[in-house]
Structure formats: structure tokens, C-alpha cells
Amino acid sequence: MRSIIYYFLAAVMFTGCRRNEATMPEFNVNTDQLAYKAGDTITFYLSGNAGAIVFFSGEAGKAYENRNRKLMPGVERLVFQTSMQQGPVPPKPCPDSLQLLISTNLEGYDAEHISKATWTNITSRNSKWPKSLATSFTTSDSIDISDFNKADKVNIAFRVLNKKTGVMPQRKWVIQSFSLYNFLPDSTSTPLFTNFANTGWVQASLLNNNEPGTAENNYVGFNAWNVGTWGVSAADSVRNSNGIPIRNGYPVTFNPGTNIDNDDNDDWLITSSIDLKTTKPDVGVVVQNEVALKSATYKYAFKKAGTYQVTFVATNNSLEDSKSQVKQLTLKILP
Structure with a gap:
């Protein structure tokens, strides 16, 4: 009888841990093409089961690689x-x-x-x-x-x-x-x-x-x-x-x-002391959160010509865990 109780408690604990563990999102993003003109509205097609999605355009101040940047001399x-x-x-x-x-x-x-x-x-x-x-x-x-x-x-x-x-x-x-x-x-x-x-x-x-x-x-x-x-x-x-x-x-x-x-x-x-290299991190735009209805598309337009690495970060969260998947596209924006 005692062994049955131990087994039952272990099963409950295992199930609870699994419930607190976030699942890795299945996520993909595509566009109709990889080259556009400045000012064109670009449609990004989103698919998968991500709860939250954040978009980094790759423009100045919006670059994924600078999201954790705190110091940079200028x-x-x-x-x-x-x-x-x-x-x-x-x-x-x-x-x-x-x-x-x-x-x-x-x-x-x-x-x-x-x-x-x-x-x-x-x-x-x-x-x-x-x-x-x-x-x-x-x-x-x-x-x-x-x-x-x-x-x-x-x-x-x-x-x-x-x-x-x-x-x-x-x-x-x-x-x-x-x-x-x-x-x-x-x-x-x-x-x-x-x-x-x-x-x-x-x-x-x-x-x-x-x-x-x-x-x-x-x-x-x-x-x-x-x-x-x-x-x-x-x-x-x-x-x-x-x-x-x-x-x-x-x-x-x-x-x-x-x-x-x-x-x-x-x-x-x-003045108080300051590190002159102090830099604010780049930030993305929340395309989808876990409260709002999921969207199948996201639209964006670049104002200036250039080559941009676009990044989508798809995330699933639980109370104690978070798992993310990163998808990137390189877009060429023509004058």
C-alpha cells in the first residue's frame, strides 16, 4: 500500500513539473519575396503555435543583435x-x-x-x-x-x-x-x-x-x-x-x-558619476501576446533603402519557464 502511495505522489509531482514547463513553439515566417522598394507594405506570414511574437526590423534602434547592449562607445x-x-x-x-x-x-x-x-x-x-x-x-x-x-x-x-x-x-x-x-x-x-x-x-x-x-x-x-x-x-x-x-x-x-x-x-x-558608454538596448515590437487573438500576418514598411536582417522571436511561457525560437529573414529594400 505504501509503495502505491509513493508512486502516486511521484506521478503527481512529475505531472506538476510538466505543467510548469513551457513547450518549444513551432513557428515559421515567410514573405512573398525578399526584395521590396522603400515604402512598400511587406506582409509577413506567420504560422505555428507561439503564444507571443516580437518583431525586430533590423533598422537603427531595432536590431535583434543589440537587444542586450548596455555599453557602446560613441x-x-x-x-x-x-x-x-x-x-x-x-x-x-x-x-x-x-x-x-x-x-x-x-x-x-x-x-x-x-x-x-x-x-x-x-x-x-x-x-x-x-x-x-x-x-x-x-x-x-x-x-x-x-x-x-x-x-x-x-x-x-x-x-x-x-x-x-x-x-x-x-x-x-x-x-x-x-x-x-x-x-x-x-x-x-x-x-x-x-x-x-x-x-x-x-x-x-x-x-x-x-x-x-x-x-x-x-x-x-x-x-x-x-x-x-x-x-x-x-x-x-x-x-x-x-x-x-x-x-x-x-x-x-x-x-x-x-x-x-x-x-x-x-x-x-x-554631477553624479556616469559611464559615457552607457547605451539603451534596441527594442522590438510586440506583434502578438498571449492575451490577444493570434494573427496570421504582420505588415511593415521600410522607409529607407538598405539590407535589413529581420528577426521574429516566438515564445511560449509558463509560470516558471519560457522557451523561444528565433526566425530571421534578410530583406533588400530598394530606393
């Missing part, structure tokens, strides 16, 4: 807008400056780590800095920084070096619309930094923490960028370590105040 370009306010009216000389730098070995965002890191000054790569005092913004060049993409990470920084003169207030600097893209040879691009939130700005004041924002001055503080130090954002604190209200969007400002006897400033605005 041409990484940086664009931003700056505004320069107060201080000597150009072309009068001014000792104050806003520098653009990049590091591949920054390990922390405090004064010690910033000083230890190796920084390359790339200020001269931008020819479009503000040339006059104005609240309006100057858009930078599209700055190529791809010579740094061999590193696993980089940090980009704006550094304010303002000097005490006893004659004029120091420069006030404002930055907005900071973006960084990785442009790939296949004409696709991946956004690396596109908005305030994903850039992850951090400020560090290495010189002159005078005139912080306090209750006595209604928290109108000076001499630091108006973002948080490392790990502190507007979601964590209303004010940064200098008592200045933390921004949660552009523009970002370094305000030294109007005191002509303000001490020298050395203040950093630094």
Missing part, C-alpha cells in the same frame, strides 16, 4: 546654458571665473576627495560663454568629451573661482538645461543626463562659507551653489549646509552676494 556631447551676472562690466577685466572640468577618478564629494581627484580643465572646449552681464542665458557649443569614454565613470563639474577685490561684487553664475548624450555610429543616441533629477547635482564649498542662510537673515545665504551636498536633495532637506534653500529643478545658481569685501570663493557643482 561620440558623447555635452550642452548647457549659462548666465553671468554682477561684477565688472565686460570688457573690463575680472579675476572671477567659471570653469568646466571632468574627472575619471573622483571617489567622494567632500573637499578631501575633490582635491585628491585628477581634474581635466575643458573650459576652452566651449567658445560660447556669456560675454555680457545679463539674466538671459547663453547656450554652449555641443562639446565633445568622447576622449574620456574609456573610463568606467566620469564626473563633470562647474568650478567657481571668485576673488576678493574690495571694489566690486563677485560674479554671480547661473546654469540650466544641462544635457549629455551618447551618439552611436548607427545614428541612434542614448540620453545620459537630460534633466535636473537624473543629473544628480552635488555642491561642495571649499573656500568661504561666510554669510550662511539663518533665521536672522530669513535664510538668504550666499557663497555656495543652491543644491545639496552628497546624499542631500530637496526631498531630504529644505536647506543645504550653507543654509541656502535647495533647488529641485533648474536653474542652479552660485550667488556670492553683493559685499565688495567678500572673501575668495572656490565652489564646485558636480
Whole structure:
């Protein structure tokens, strides 16, 4: 009797395992021909028992071989807008400056780590800095920084070096619309930094923490960028370590105040680290899923001439398993 029970339990377990195992889909795809003109509607004839089907056209951004791609060096370009306010009216000389730098070995965002890191000054790569005092913004060049993409990470920084003169207030600097893209040879691009939130700005004041924002001055503080130090954002604190209200969007400002006897400033605005080679994977189009009714055909038109490797991925899924079959066709698209 006991052996019968064991046999019964084993049979139940085996049956359960088989139910959780997906079946390999039977799948095939054909077209009427292998050459078409750009703009022609191509009909793909689908057959088999696949539950889900995904289509990769082979065009830029839609190539099956790039579906798992996460890193690829391209041409990484940086664009931003700056505004320069107060201080000597150009072309009068001014000792104050806003520098653009990049590091591949920054390990922390405090004064010690910033000083230890190796920084390359790339200020001269931008020819479009503000040339006059104005609240309006100057858009930078599209700055190529791809010579740094061999590193696993980089940090980009704006550094304010303002000097005490006893004659004029120091420069006030404002930055907005900071973006960084990785442009790939296949004409696709991946956004690396596109908005305030994903850039992850951090400020560090290495010189002159005078005139912080306090209750006595209604928290109108000076001499630091108006973002948080490392790990502190507007979601964590209303004010940064200098008592200045933390921004949660552009523009970002370094305000030294109007005191002509303000001490020298050395203040950093630094991005979070990023691998310049970061690339979004190519994606396909869901032709059929396991919920919708099965389709016997799929139609598509190529806009540009070329040779394309078209890929269909047919998949059957169970609760604990998945099996796929890949079918590919090479199509020549004529002008």
C-alpha cells in the first residue's frame, strides 16, 4: 500500500513539473519575396503555435543583435546654458571665473576627495560663454568629451573661482538645461543626463562659507551653489549646509552676494558619476501576446533603402519557464 502511495505522489509531482514547463513553439515566417522598394507594405506570414511574437526590423534602434547592449562607445556631447551676472562690466577685466572640468577618478564629494581627484580643465572646449552681464542665458557649443569614454565613470563639474577685490561684487553664475548624450555610429543616441533629477547635482564649498542662510537673515545665504551636498536633495532637506534653500529643478545658481569685501570663493557643482558608454538596448515590437487573438500576418514598411536582417522571436511561457525560437529573414529594400 505504501509503495502505491509513493508512486502516486511521484506521478503527481512529475505531472506538476510538466505543467510548469513551457513547450518549444513551432513557428515559421515567410514573405512573398525578399526584395521590396522603400515604402512598400511587406506582409509577413506567420504560422505555428507561439503564444507571443516580437518583431525586430533590423533598422537603427531595432536590431535583434543589440537587444542586450548596455555599453557602446560613441561620440558623447555635452550642452548647457549659462548666465553671468554682477561684477565688472565686460570688457573690463575680472579675476572671477567659471570653469568646466571632468574627472575619471573622483571617489567622494567632500573637499578631501575633490582635491585628491585628477581634474581635466575643458573650459576652452566651449567658445560660447556669456560675454555680457545679463539674466538671459547663453547656450554652449555641443562639446565633445568622447576622449574620456574609456573610463568606467566620469564626473563633470562647474568650478567657481571668485576673488576678493574690495571694489566690486563677485560674479554671480547661473546654469540650466544641462544635457549629455551618447551618439552611436548607427545614428541612434542614448540620453545620459537630460534633466535636473537624473543629473544628480552635488555642491561642495571649499573656500568661504561666510554669510550662511539663518533665521536672522530669513535664510538668504550666499557663497555656495543652491543644491545639496552628497546624499542631500530637496526631498531630504529644505536647506543645504550653507543654509541656502535647495533647488529641485533648474536653474542652479552660485550667488556670492553683493559685499565688495567678500572673501575668495572656490565652489564646485558636480554631477553624479556616469559611464559615457552607457547605451539603451534596441527594442522590438510586440506583434502578438498571449492575451490577444493570434494573427496570421504582420505588415511593415521600410522607409529607407538598405539590407535589413529581420528577426521574429516566438515564445511560449509558463509560470516558471519560457522557451523561444528565433526566425530571421534578410530583406533588400530598394530606393
